[in-house]
Amino acid sequence: MDLLSLIWLILLISAFLPMLHQRRIEAARLRLIRSFEKKRGSRLITLIHRQESLSLLGIPLTRYINIEDSEQLLRAIRLTPEDMPIDLVLHTPGGLVLAAEQIAHAILKHRGKVTVYIPHYAMSGGTLIALAADEIVMDENAVLGPVDPQLGQYPAASILQVLAQKPINEIDDRTLILGDMARKAMNQVRESLIQILSEKMEHSKAEELASILSEGRWTHDYPITVEELQKMGLPVKVGLPREIYQLMELYPQPAGRRPSVQYIPLPYGRENERPRA
Incomplete structure (x- = not known):
């Protein structure tokens, strides 16, 4: 074999190895999901947004809740018997309000119990989805987040503050238009939250929490920590099943040149603290 052929062989192997590795990870995910479903007698659905090196060049892709997610998740719910419990693993920074609201309302309509598992965080639209579930199970350090709408790079509430603090003749037309959109967006999200939360608590309490x-x-x-959520009266419990953590390990972040967090990946007991001769 000449040098050129060897170079091409190395390039081909380098191109296909990531694909084979990804296939192995996906197969391991499906085995774990099926095992969890048999144990719980439920359908397990994951909505996990992490950076993964999916392309041949290993370029990480940033993920968020979009219309494709809502289409797939709604299809999974349709394929589930009405009385079968659904377990949903949520790990997301949020995304499109439209997609999040579609998922939340589909969860509300499902007759079987819906449990949401949050191992790390479910912000913005992820929080909206979690609130629609019958039960929220979180890691003790996991968090949810506010559901205030954003218009581009600006929070809708901050745009309205500009309108409230400046005379109207000093505000340009673009800001006035943004203010009108911001007011509508905040009202729409608040009404959606009230509708979702009214299924879990008294209407007056749902209105108060939706505003917050x-x-x-x-x-x-x-x-928003577990303790804060419990004080708000939300159905939040602490203590994730071991399988949820195992599943998250199968959604790795792309490996960098130098890890920013490093440790020996083994559980330690008290015996590790004892001095040895």
Whole structure:
């Protein structure tokens, strides 16, 4: 074999190895999902957005809730018997309000119990989806987030603050248009939250909580902890099944040149603290 042929062989192997590795990971995910379903007697659905190196060039793709997600998740719910429980693993920074609301309303209509598992975070639209479930199970350090709408790079609530603080003759037409859109967006999200939360609590409490989550009292990335959520009266429990953590391990972030977090990947007991001779 000449040098040129060897180079081409190396390039071909380098191109196909990531694809084979991805296939092995996907097969492991399906085996774990099926095992969990048999154990729980439910359908397990995942909505996990992490960066994965899916292309031949290994370019990481940033993921968020979009229309394709809502189409696939709604199809999974349609394929599930009405009385069968659904378990949903949520790990997402949020995304399109339209897609999140479609998923949330589909969850509300499902007759079987819907349990949402949150191993790390479910922000914005992810929080909207979680609130529609009958039960939210979280890691003790996991968080949800505010559901205040964003218009481009600006929070809708902040745009309305500009209109409230400046005379109208000092505000340009574009900002006035954004203000009109911001007001409508906040009303729409609040009404959607009220509709979802009214299924879980009294209407007056649902209105109060919907205002807290959508009015923009926090920044959009504010982490709402388990303790805060429980004080709000939401059906939140702590203690994820071991299989959920195992499943998350099968959605790896792309490997960098130097890891920013590194440790020996083994559970430690007290015996590790004892000095040895």
